[in-house]
Amino acid sequence: MVDQSSQQPAAAKEDDAGYWSKNIRIITWCLVIWAVVSFGFGIVLRPMLSGIAVGGTDLGFWFAQQGSILVFLALIFFYAWRMNKLDREYGVEEE
Amino acid sequence: MDQFTLNLLFVGASFALYIGIAVWARAGSTSEFYAAGRGVHPVTNGMATAADWMSAASFISMAGLIAFTGYDNSSFLMGWTGGYVLLALLLAPYLRKFGKFTVSEFIGDRFYSPTARLVAVICLLTASITYVIGQMQGVGIAFGRFLEIDTTWGLLIGSCVVFAYAVFGGMKGVTYTQVAQYCVLITAYTIPAVFISLQLTGTPIPALGLFGEHTASGEPLLQKLDQIVRDLGFAEYTAAHGSTINMVLFTLSLMIGTAGLPHVIMRFFTVPKVSDARWSAGWTLVFIALLYLTAPAVGAMARLNISELMWPNGTNGEAVSVEAIENDAEYAWMATWQKTGLLDWEDKNGDGKIQYYNDANADLQEKAAANGWEGNELTNFNRDILVLANPEIASLPGWVIGLVAAGGLAAALSTAAGLLLAISSAVSHDLLKGQLTPNMSEKSELLAARISMAAAIVVAVLLGLNPPGFAAQTVALAFGLAAASIFPALMMGIFSTRINNAGAVAGMLAGLVVTLLYIFLHKGWFFIPDTNMFTDADPLLGPIKSTSFGAIGAAVNFAVAYVVAGMTKETPQHIKDLVESVRIPRGAGAAVDGH
Numbered sequence: 083m084v085d086q087s088s089q090q091p092a093a094a095k096e097d098d099a100g101y102w103s104k105n106i107r108i109i110t111w112c113l114v115i116w117a118v119v120s121f122g123f124g125i126v127l128r129p130m131l132s133g134i135a136v137g138g139t140d141l142g143f144w145f146a147q148q149g150s151i152l153v154f155l156a157l158i159f160f161y162a163w164r165m166n167k168l169d170r171e172y173g174v175e176e177e
Numbered sequence: 178m179d180q181f182t183l184n185l186l187f188v189g190a191s192f193a194l195y196i197g198i199a200v201w202a203r204a205g206s207t208s209e210f211y212a213a214g215r216g217v218h219p220v221t222n223g224m225a226t227a228a229d230w231m232s233a234a235s236f237i238s239m240a241g242l243i244a245f246t247g248y249d250n251s252s253f254l255m256g257w258t259g260g261y262v263l264l265a266l267l268l269a270p271y272l273r274k275f276g277k278f279t280v281s282e283f284i285g286d287r288f289y290s291p292t293a294r295l296v297a298v299i300c301l302l303t304a305s306i307t308y309v310i311g312q313m314q315g316v317g318i319a320f321g322r323f324l325e326i327d328t329t330w331g332l333l334i335g336s337c338v339v340f341a342y343a344v345f346g347g348m349k350g351v352t353y354t355q356v357a358q359y360c361v362l363i364t365a366y367t368i369p370a371v372f373i374s375l376q377l378t379g380t381p382i383p384a385l386g387l388f389g390e391h392t393a394s395g396e397p398l399l400q401k402l403d404q405i406v407r408d409l410g411f412a413e414y415t416a417a418h419g420s421t422i423n424m425v426l427f428t429l430s431l432m433i434g435t436a437g438l439p440h441v442i443m444r445f446f447t448v449p450k451v452s453d454a455r456w457s458a459g460w461t462l463v464f465i466a467l468l469y470l471t472a473p474a475v476g477a478m479a480r481l482n483i484s485e486l487m488w489p490n491g492t493n494g495e496a497v498s499v500e501a502i503e504n505d506a507e508y509a510w511m512a513t514w515q516k517t518g519l520l521d522w523e524d525k526n527g528d529g530k531i532q533y534y535n536d537a538n539a540d541l542q543e544k545a546a547a548n549g550w551e552g553n554e555l556t557n558f559n560r561d562i563l564v565l566a567n568p569e570i571a572s573l574p575g576w577v578i579g580l581v582a583a584g585g586l587a588a589a590l591s592t593a594a595g596l597l598l599a600i601s602s603a604v605s606h607d608l609l610k611g612q613l614t615p616n617m618s619e620k621s622e623l624l625a626a627r628i629s630m631a632a633a634i635v636v637a638v639l640l641g642l643n644p645p646g647f648a649a650q651t652v653a654l655a656f657g658l659a660a661a662s663i664f665p666a667l668m669m670g671i672f673s674t675r676i677n678n679a680g681a682v683a684g685m686l687a688g689l690v691v692t693l694l695y696i697f698l699h700k701g702w703f704f705i706p707d708t709n710m711f712t713d714a715d716p717l718l719g720p721i722k723s724t725s726f727g728a729i730g731a732a733v734n735f736a737v738a739y740v741v742a743g744m745t746k747e748t749p750q751h752i753k754d755l756v757e758s759v760r761i762p763r764g765a766g767a768a769v770d771g772h
Binding site: 109140 | 255
């Protein structure tokens with residue numbers, strides 16, 4: 083096991099809580115986008131997007147077979163970049 | 178040189194490469210056997226994880242399923258990539274910070290209970306063995322084709338190769354071999370797709386060709402395809418036909434399952450730092466996306482090519498003649514695939530032509546009666562052969578066909594090896610050393626690991642002889658099981674301090690049992706044919722097929738865990754501190770081998 087947090091002063095603990103709630107907020111937003119492009123545009127909302135033509139079919143089909151994968155990639159790299167920045171802001175990065 | 182020799186040459190050369198690497202990086206200690214000493218760069222790790230992940234299901238089976246159903250099987254594409262978002266955001270960095278070797282170790286420590294660890298091992302074994310069945314199916318098809326024998330023999334020969342290969346090296350051998358396998362499989366998948374995309378659309382990038390123009394007709398490719406399949410009485414390619422609820426649940430099951438599969442999660446224990454675990458998930462998805470963006474193009478273009486081969490004079494002209502199938506070079510692939518028992522045709526009305534159409538469609542029955550057709554004459558076209566047959570269908574040069582055979586085997590082998598490693602570590606490390614015989618020596622632990630690999634292969638072969646579906650569907654069942662049992666326990670372990678030992682154990686058991694029950698009710702008890710009470714065409718619960726039930730199992734898991742945790746003793750303080758520490762990257766040392 084790895085932790086020394088029980089020996090840390092109270093201020094550090096509060097900082098950790100702030101770090102965690104920021105993290106949760108970032109995760110929530112990323113997952114909202116994740117769900118909207120795949121379950122939303124790709125499946126449930128597809129009939130609403132049927133008017134937008136993309137290469138012989140509609141935008142919903144594109145999201146289901148291609149678009150959502152590209153958005154997933156962007157989300158993961160964004161999260162990695164954002165969290166590594168957040169680690170440094172709160173000084174919780176690894177030595 | 179004939180095609181058979183060429184295939185042997187390509188497959189032989191790729192095997193020599195993998196074995197060479199395995200010998201060069203042979204595992205010495207148990208820690209190397211499982212986790213490669215943690216010295217693996219995120220990009221390397223991403224590439225190896227991608228090879229580990231993309232199995233026979235992705236390489237051999239998926240594009241075929243998409244080809245024959247179109248939009249409705251988009252779930253595979255979204256599900257098997259979207260899971261990486263969950264993995265990267267919800268699990269990977271925290272499990273790396275925790276710093277142990279296996280998933281069940283985390284569950285055992287976080288829920289301070291050997292019982293929880295044991296239940297986790299059972300869940301892992303159930304999901305992994307189901308997964309191996311799907312891989313063995315793919316191995317059987319690939320070996321059957323390139324040795325030109327029946328798939329049953331292909332399966333038996335293939336399983337010996339997989340066993341020899343997995344026993345040889347541990348994770349380190351596997352990591353570098355998997356990098357090589359990734360290179361082989363992605364080249365093998367991309368090259369024929371590029372050729373075919375150029376033939377049909379003039380675009381060298383298949384993902385763009387899919388939404389591009391069909392040069393021969395001047396229409397958009399997908400529009401042309403829709404028209405052809407409609408003419409033959411099949412469901413329109415780009416339209417939705419199944420239930421929306423089922424599609425959402427199926428996609429969700431595949432996503433959650435991805436984030437709950439032990440052999441993928443284990444990968445994130447092998448990166449040096451927490452920040453690397455985040456990047457590593459991204460790199461893995463980059464390498465996976467290279468195949469997944471090509472796969473729907475492969476499916477659509479192959480469907481178009483097959484339809485045009487069967488109706489060389491257009492859907493309103495004459496069908497292909499038996500004589501052409503038997504003699505023309507263009508159709509030589511049909512005779513070779515007939516030998517595997519996965520493709521067959523029969524001139525039912527004796528007119529010397531093979532009419533391929535949907536004989537269940539009422540409109541087509543009228544047309545058939547008018548033309549003297551007596552049913553669809555392409556009597557068997559197993560969807561799992563599509564990708565392997567694809568270069569032959571498109572009349573590509575012989576070396577491309579050999580390359581694809583090598584690629585398909587690389588995909589099946591790498592995943593089978595990774596899964597066997599996860600199974601053997603669960604048995605030897607978690608079950609024997611962790612619970613039953615803690616004083617076991619390193620040497621006997623390695624021996625136990627190898628014996629459990631052998632046992633897992635035997636079970637997988639026996640069940641693989643009568644598989645519960647096409648390879649990708651069998652694999653989808655494994656994802657449902659992982660989704661219902663492992664993922665919720667890991668997520669609650671990190672994101673909630675409220676869930677205690679009793680809650681986690683009850684949740685995992687409830688999730689696993691309901692999902693397994695639902696699958697067995699539809700697919701037969703222990704996948705034994707004809708013991709099922711329901712079918713996926715008419716499922717027990719409304720539109721929910723057995724492959725989609727994982728998401729419901731996961732919901733049951735979460736709900737039961739919360740209710741039971743609320744009624745039992747609160748999580749002790751030192752465990753709450755452990756959870757707090759897992760949440761921040763600071764202080765993540767090298768992982769330790771704890772028992």
